[in-house]
Amino acid sequence: NAGVTQTPKFQVLKTGQSxxxxxAQDMNHEYMSWxxxxxxxxxxxxxxxxGAGITDQGEVPNGYNVSxxxxxxxxxxxxxxxxxxxxxxxxxxxxxxxxxxxQHFGDGTRLSIL
Amino acid sequence: xxxxxQIPAALSVPEGENLVLNCxxxxxxxxxxQWFRQDPGKGxxxxxxxxxxxxxxxxxxxxxxxxxxxGRSTLYIAASQPGDSATYLCAIYSGTYKYIxxxxxxxxxxx
Numbered sequence: 199n200a201g202v203t204q205t206p207k208f209q210v211l212k213t214g215q216s217x218x219x220x221x222a223q224d225m226n227h228e229y230m231s232w233x234x235x236x237x238x239x240x241x242x243x244x245x246x247x248x249g250a251g252i253t254d255q256g257e258v259p260n261g262y263n264v265s266x267x268x269x270x271x272x273x274x275x276x277x278x279x280x281x282x283x284x285x286x287x288x289x290x291x292x293x294x295x296x297x298x299x300x301q302h303f304g305d306g307t308r309l310s311i312l
Numbered sequence: 313x314x315x316x317x318q319i320p321a322a323l324s325v326p327e328g329e330n331l332v333l334n335c336x337x338x339x340x341x342x343x344x345x346q347w348f349r350q351d352p353g354k355g356x357x358x359x360x361x362x363x364x365x366x367x368x369x370x371x372x373x374x375x376x377x378x379x380x381x382x383g384r385s386t387l388y389i390a391a392s393q394p395g396d397s398a399t400y401l402c403a404i405y406s407g408t409y410k411y412i413x414x415x416x417x418x419x420x421x422x423x
Contacts, residue, residue: 202355229409240316240401240413241356248409256410288355295409300346303355
């Protein structure tokens, strides 16, 4: 079972570059989200989606864009990378809204901005 | 604003010991609380989900309790094993499609 798949696993960027972190799930989950994990700060929500065509901002959305054209995919775009965006990024999904179902996480993308 | 705290940040115990991990939160208006395990370089694995109406959930050697009135949850691990070594995170869902995570307890079980 693939679950939630994130690519790439590692990436190094230069300041100002743009890139897209990929997230795909094969469980037909409606709810998907992106978190970043920084030392000493826990996971913080960047953006989320409650279904295809519907996205909304989380706690720390600045500098990131998302789209949800299909149920399966939820890419995260860094528009102009900054050193403050160095982090580990996790994608998560759940069958229903988080109040009812546990979330499933990918293995993360470790991103360094030089 | 909901805040989630996990103390201690790190814990080492000998194999076979029963142990308790703590999670405290500031706002009792929650929908659910979820305990996760995170192995180094990996994502989060859901261990137990407790709805606000429940007092506890059990899975194998794991038991999680929830006391909303005191703003506390505990994760009890029975007969700990080296394979239990990982970081354990608790997360609160209070609505608006967002979980609030604690910073975790890093557990090491010594053989």
